[in-house]
Amino acid sequence: MTMTASLLVSLTLGLSAAAPDPARADEPWPAAMRSPRSADLRRAPDTTPPPDIFPLLASRCRQWASEPANPWALAHGLVLDGRDFRARGGQPAANVILARYLRRAPPQPNTAPARERLFFDARTPDGTPVEPHPALQIKSLLRAGYPLSHRFDTPGGPVAVQALVDQLKHDFRPALVANPESAWTLDALALALEPGATFRNGEGATVRIDAVMRSALAALEAAQAELSAGMRAGQAQVPKRKQGIYAHPCGGLHYFQAVTGWARHPSVRKAWRKRLDAQLEVLLYRLDSEGRQYEAALATAPFAYRLPLLVQMLKFQGHLLETLGRYRDDTGWRPTKAQRQTVERARAALEHTVRRLEDAGAFEDLPALAARQPQLALDLVGDTCHAARGEALWREAGLSVPAAPAPPR
Template structure:
């Protein structure tokens, strides 16, 4: 669904979203939730609110009705559960990216909602805190960029403590700028964060290449998958930011994007040469998490490449409230 959205279907021809809801959504008297894993152990929702965010990004409106195992449920019902699950620490949590994205996609500036404790939450305040969190998480990289250092070492610090290098968090925060008044207020701050993101291409790329040259062959495949994750998510994040906000890269920024595309192509060729794609069943049997990463990150990479292969969308206006 990351790649194909609502068009993605299961082998029996059903919309994938229908299958996810019918097969894995559960309820108790207190809440709605997704079954943690499928029968074969595949994670269904490894990050909080991942499924709701995916439905919203795929274009399902709040009023869209699905058939759960017990009866009808709407996207609005699922968003309401995300709202009830909200806690003040969410905006600063690495695992909060998908919930922040869902709240951003379901709301407009000025909106409020009640969380599970009955506290009224202002969406603008949540997103402002999230932007400050992103800036703090990328502060060391920003300093390295301003100082002209060729790289900032990755030590699981700051943004590197986030899943997928914080790129989903960037998407969630920057996506709020799809609204004109947010773009106006945040423009300079987001411009800086985009520059940091572009700086990361070479900063991290040098470290990956050095590791590839020195590590034993047994570790080569996991590292190549990590490279796929970073390069694909980077392109996806920049493409989504462009389409969400109307950002247009400068010629220098566009050249960096093209270098990211070339780097991704090289990584895919390396993975293919290493037998990653043809050997996926064997990888799944021996290293199931690596196989899941390979499939998921390939989808993100394909999506990122497709965003930059296609003509950019027209500059956005603030979307109408979803009914």
Template sequence: MPAPMLPSFMALLGLGLSAAPPPSPPSASAVLHAQCRTHAAEPTRPWALAHGMDLDGKAFRARDGRAASDAIVAGFLRRDAPDAGGTARYFFDAFTPDGTPVEPHPALQVKTFLLAGYPRSQAFPTAWGKVTLGELVGSLQRDFRPALAASPDGAWALDALSHALKPGDSFVNGAGETVRMDAVMDTALATLESANAELLSGMQAGLPQVPKNKHGIYAHPCGGLHFFQAVAGWARFPAVRKAWGPRLDAQVDVLVYRLGSEARQYEAALTAAPAYRVQVLVQMVKFYGHFLEALGRYRDETGWKPTPAQARAVAEAKVALEHATQRLEATGAFRDTEALSRKQPQLALDLVGDACHAARGWDLWASAKAR
């Protein structure tokens, strides 16, 4: 005899009890990591590959299975053949002929390889044979001009050289100038101080914010956060830390002050310009991610111990990054990065590069060291 049918409301109740709950949305950390590892792995995009290495270091691989560093060097390194008895010059173009970014900032790639932990003896494949990281550093030194220490675009070269050399070191560049690293990095600190002068005044005056006006530090790529990283990393040497002392401490304080100053301006922009919601949210992810990365690197490289107030700022930056990422995810921008690249290529690039920096910043403060 067939079983009696349940009343419809009982059947619905049974379905409700047996159905699985809807899946939880991915965490902000998962979104950032997936965005970076998915979209930075294309072997024809060397700038993106370098950003994948910013997150995963030597372990990051191109989609074709090669180490990202090998794909970058094999596909995009250029060489000026040496004269008889001379030394070859190695370099990356800023962009490919079709506009794909390779090294829009001088020494981006060499800096990436050094910070990933490759030794100077590391050999990379090229069409003409092997080239070592030491040879790439040698070409960077020949091309380096001291004026880059005072340039907003100098951050990557300074970061590379400061991780290849130590206090007291010097080298002769291609113009025959003797370049002393102590003088270069002292100039870089003075450049950072000058760029941050308006923010320092605002902080000392107790102003809630200082407008982002494309002057000073805001004339630097990524708001000068790469320049801060390059300068602050030099302080891993005790003699430098002692010599710079309160001057560098003040720059850390300014960076922490920027957190509240910029957060207010981003939230105001979201309200005032809803048509630019995606662009503003990308800027928020950029700033909060670079902020966490900068202070995480500073802690790990120098042994810096944040004060309770600075530790609270880091915690606030993590919350702000999480919320900005969730709001950006809700717009669909992360899911539609490839489509966006056809309409707004620079914004699509930012979605990838900034996700990599933000994911790394998150990881630096999510580990056991973040205490």
């Protein structure tokens, strides 16, 4: 868990006194309602366009994430622009990641077939993140639209995306499904494989992707069970205490994307529809449940903690919009009027957070912030890219920036 997430947990413990009356659990928290985006959709539309936060988010993402010496940041540029994203100097970002940071290890004895191991370090020797979450880089390549046949030049020779997927299969163990860090691994496997596929892992066991993804859906349901119960009981909020889905990186939103992304296959959608609908409602409920807690924490936080809290709000709201947009594109979800209003309120909340970050100068001098609080600066880079992607997916009514297709087989 990042420093900002830990900080939020410490500040939100004991916030029940600041929570709204449970009888008004269906009322959105006030901050988001200040934005013109959140006007009652039944009224005549306001002809004054709301402030556009996308150019600011996109420009900062492209600027900050283009640093060749920061492969984790480069991967977040791929989140926004896919294969088109380039590192400073003009090279495709993915080329830089593979050429500079892919590692090779010689074959281990007594393994069949003998094969070198392809991997990324978690961090560089100076502490710069490369792959702090397992399989983050291969998942980023697949989501960016690189086909399995694509070959990258590396100092040790060409490497195909397929070889990276094969390494992922070799390293996979079914017990990993329950690990909160497995989101990127599950997403990569779900992007590279199709229903009915099987493979052998490094222990020689046969792995069935259908069983893996069914287990992942059950794990998601269990992780969101407390939120689901609170939603059904009409609670205004379910406190964050590092429990369930809150034990996952980024609030479990990457895990949600990985699991529900498997439903891009019609057969999976048909089998999972009711369970997917139930998990979507929990996700929508989180907007207000968490929004109230962030605002309550921000209202009482010492000045030095305001910026970390605002960055954590950017993380949640941006990832939420990205997750909802990807869910729509992966599953064919068509929001009801009430669901669309929730999406618009999420956009309003993100807009409000971005304006507050802008007022605090967060977008003006990243190097100075990195010198003072390096982890916070990294969070700001990654969360800005996810927020830009989330806003891009909902900028036109019901339409998204074209999603990257599943990689050709």
